[in-house]
Amino acid sequence: MSLLAELRAVLGREDVLEEPVELYVYSKDASLMRGEATAVVFPQDSAEVAEIVRVAERHGVPIVARGAGTGLAAGASPTEGGIVLSTTAMTSLEIDPENRTAWVGAGVINLDLSKAAEPFGLHFAPDPSSQSACTIGGNVANNSGGPHCLAEGSTTSHVLGLEVVLAGGEVVTLGGDAPDTPGLDLKGVIVGSEGTLGIVTRALVRLLPIEPDVRTLLMDFPDMEGAARTVSQVIAAGLVPAALELMDQRMTVAVENWLHAGLPIDSAAVLLAEVVGETVGVESQAQLIADIGRANRAKKVQIAADAAERDLLWKGRKSAFGAIAQLAPDYYLHDAVVPRTKLVETMTAVYDIADKYDLTMLNVFHAGDGNLHPLIAFDASDPEVNRRVHQAGDEIVAICLKNGGALSGEHGIGVEKRDLMRTSFSELDLDAQARLKDVFDPGRVFNPNKILPEGSRCFDFGGVRREIPDGAWV
Numbered sequence: 001m002s003l004l005a006e007l008r009a010v011l012g013r014e015d016v017l018e019e020p021v022e023l024y025v026y027s028k029d030a031s032l033m034r035g036e037a038t039a040v041v042f043p044q045d046s047a048e049v050a051e052i053v054r055v056a057e058r059h060g061v062p063i064v065a066r067g068a069g070t071g072l073a074a075g076a077s078p079t080e081g082g083i084v085l086s087t088t089a090m091t092s093l094e095i096d097p098e099n100r101t102a103w104v105g106a107g108v109i110n111l112d113l114s115k116a117a118e119p120f121g122l123h124f125a126p127d128p129s130s131q132s133a134c135t136i137g138g139n140v141a142n143n144s145g146g147p148h149c150l151a152e153g154s155t156t157s158h159v160l161g162l163e164v165v166l167a168g169g170e171v172v173t174l175g176g177d178a179p180d181t182p183g184l185d186l187k188g189v190i191v192g193s194e195g196t197l198g199i200v201t202r203a204l205v206r207l208l209p210i211e212p213d214v215r216t217l218l219m220d221f222p223d224m225e226g227a228a229r230t231v232s233q234v235i236a237a238g239l240v241p242a243a244l245e246l247m248d249q250r251m252t253v254a255v256e257n258w259l260h261a262g263l264p265i266d267s268a269a270v271l272l273a274e275v276v277g278e279t280v281g282v283e284s285q286a287q288l289i290a291d292i293g294r295a296n297r298a299k300k301v302q303i304a305a306d307a308a309e310r311d312l313l314w315k316g317r318k319s320a321f322g323a324i325a326q327l328a329p330d331y332y333l334h335d336a337v338v339p340r341t342k343l344v345e346t347m348t349a350v351y352d353i354a355d356k357y358d359l360t361m362l363n364v365f366h367a368g369d370g371n372l373h374p375l376i377a378f379d380a381s382d383p384e385v386n387r388r389v390h391q392a393g394d395e396i397v398a399i400c401l402k403n404g405g406a407l408s409g410e411h412g413i414g415v416e417k418r419d420l421m422r423t424s425f426s427e428l429d430l431d432a433q434a435r436l437k438d439v440f441d442p443g444r445v446f447n448p449n450k451i452l453p454e455g456s457r458c459f460d461f462g463g464v465r466r467e468i469p470d471g472a473w474v
C-alpha cells in the first residue's frame, strides 16, 4: 500500500490532508523556514500515533510533530518532507485538584489549561507570550519559558510525567506523580528534545495555587542602562519577582499605535515588574522595586490600580509581536540569553549591530532571566535585506556567547541554530547527543536533521572514525 493509503486506513480519510494547498498551510512554523510534507495527519490518541509511527518506519519517511506551529526555530517545519503529525485533536484534560496535577493531552492550548484549572484556584505557571495559541506538547518539546517563569522555572520544572510514543510505536509512561521516580530521568531527556526522540501524547503537569494578591508595576526610564540596572539590583536585593519584562521605545511606540495599552512612548525603556503573594509581602516588595527604579532614574512608577489595568499592561506586553505588522511584512525574532550583569553591554552591542546593517530593530524581553529577544522587522522578499538580517543575526548570537550567554533562552535550536551548535558544544558533546538520538530513534524517523548539525556523530567526520580519548565516556 502507498503511504497515503496506509495513513487513511489508520485514521480515516478526513484526518489525512494531502492537497497542495492544505500541505502549504502546514509547511512552516512561525520561523522563516518552509518545508514540504507529503501528508498532514490528526491522530486522536497514543494508539493512533503508534500506528502512524509504524507506517512511517515502514516507508522510511520522517514524522514532524506539530502543536500550534508557533515555534520560532523551524522545529515544526517539515524541512525533510514526510508526515506532519498535528496534535490538535489530542485535547483530553483531567484535573486532579487534590494533588494539584493534571493529565493533559499534547494538543491542549496552554491558556486553556490555566482557564480550566482556575475554578480550583490553580494555574499552570509556564506562560509563553504565545500562550493563547501554543500547545502543552510544544511547551514540553521546547521546554518553553514565559514572563512568569522567572520565579517558578520553565516547563521542565512543571512536568511530572509524560506519555510518549517511541520508535516501533511503543507507548511508554516516563516519570509519574511519585515525588522521586526511580531509575534514569528519561522524562527529563524528552523535555526540550524538540520532537527528535518521540511523540509526546499526554503530560502530567504540576498546577500551582493562584496567589492571593498581586502588584504590577510599570516604570519608564530615560535610558536602557537604568532599566537594566534596576533588573540586576532587584534580584541582588534578594527579591524574586514573578516577572521582570523590558521593552524599548520602538516597541512601546509600535504597541501603543495598535493597542493603546497606556505604555509611555517618550521613554527609552519601559520595565514591567510583577510580585505575587500575601498582601503584606507584595506591598513591601512593590515599594522596594519602585525605590530601586527611582534610584536608577525611573521617570514615573505606575502601580496597576485593578485587574483591568493589570490585564491591559500585560496585553501590551504579550501582544507586542503582533504590533510589528505595522512596520514590515516579516520579522526575525532572536532568542539568546546572557547573564543579567551583562545585559547593558550586550544590548548596546545589539543596537550597534542593527545600525551597522541598517536594520529596524525592536526589543522586548524577559530581562529577569537575561533572556533577550532582539526583533528585526524587514521585508523577506528582498534578498539583499535577507542577507543583512542573517549576518546581523549571526553577530547577535556571537556577542551573546562572548558575553557568557547560551545559544537559546527558550525557543530551542530546530534548524535555525543547528549549525551554530559547534559554537557551544565540543565534538564529543555532539557525538554523545547523537548517540542518545540513535538509541531513541535508530531509524531516524523523528524530526531528523533538527538540533544536531551534520557530522555530529564521530563516525560522520568525512567517513573517518575519530578516536575517542580514553575515559571520555566515563
Ligand SMILES: Cc1cc2nc3c(=O)[nH]c(=O)nc-3n(C[C@H](O)[C@H](O)[C@H](O)COP(=O)(O)OP(=O)(O)OC[C@H]3O[C@@H](n4cnc5c(N)ncnc54)[C@H](O)[C@@H]3O)c2cc1C
Pocket: 029, 030, 064, 065, 066, 067, 068, 069, 070, 071, 072, 074, 075, 076, 087, 106, 127, 128, 129, 130, 133, 134, 135, 136, 137, 138, 139, 140, 141, 142, 143, 144, 145, 146, 147, 194, 195, 196, 198, 199, 200, 201, 321, 322, 410, 411, 414, 447
Ligand atoms: C508571538 C510569539 C511569542 C512567543 N513567546 C514565547 C515565550 O514567551 N516563551 C517561549 O518559550 N516561547 C515563545 N514563543 C515560541 C513558541 O510559542 C513556543 O516554543 C511554544 O512552546 C511552541 O508551541 P507550539 O504548540 O506552537 O509548538 P510547535 O511550534 O508546533 O512545535 C515546536 C517544537 O515542538 C515539537 N513538538 C510539538 N508538539 C510535540 C509533541 N506532542 N511531541 C513531540 N514534539 C512536539 C515540534 O516538532 C517542534 O520541534 C513565542 C512564539 C511566538 C510566535
